[in-house]
Amino acid sequence: MKRRRTLVALVFVAALLSSTPRAQDLARGQELFSLCAHCHGAQGQGSPLALAPSIGGLEPWYVVKQLQNFKDGVRAMHFDDLAGMRMRPMARWLKTPEDMSSVAAYVASLAPVPIEITLVGGDPARGAALYATCSGCHGLKGEGVEPVGAPSLRHTSDWYQRTQIKNYQQGIRGSDPRDVGGAAMRAMSMLLADDQAIKDVLAHIATLSQPPSGGAE
16 A cells, blocks of 8 residues: 555656756747747737737647647648748747747746737627637636647737637638647637627636636636
C-alpha cells in the first residue's frame, strides 16, 4: 500500500513538472514573441488596426494547434482571410516544435488584458439563450474545454470573434477536411441566423469575462 501511494505521488509530481514551463522555455518564448508583439502587442493585448486579436493568457495547447494549422495550410488558405494570410509566414518562421511550444508557453504566461467592448447593439439575455449550444464545447463560463479542442472565449476580442464566426459561415475558415474542430465550428456558426444574433451571443460572452459584483474574478 505504501509503495502504491509513493508511485501515485511520483506520477503526480511528474505530471505537474511536465505541465509547468521551464524558465529556459519561457525565455526562448519571450525572445520569439518579440516578432509577434509588433501586431499582438507586448502584453498580447491585440490590435484591431493590425487585425491581431488579444492572446494574452491563451491556452498553450490551442496556440500550438493554430500555429501548426497556419504552417500546414489547414488555416489561412482563403484569399479573403487577410489576417490569416499574414499569420501564415509568421508561423512558418517558427522552425521547430520546440519553438512553437516555447512561444505558446510565453503567451500563456501573459496576464489576460481586460477586453475593450467594441460591438454595440447586442442583447446579452438573448445571447445567453443562443450560447447554450456553444457551451457544450466552450464551457458554461466560456472557459474552454481542451479534450474537444475548444479554447477559452473569456478574454478574446469581440471584433475578432465576430470576424471568425463570419469566416466560418462563409467557408473562409473550417473548410479544410483536416480541420475537424473547424468543421464543427462551421456547422455551429450556421445556427446564428444574422448579424444581430452574432452580436447577441458576443454580448453574452463579454459578460463571462467580467468579475462578479463585489469581488475579484
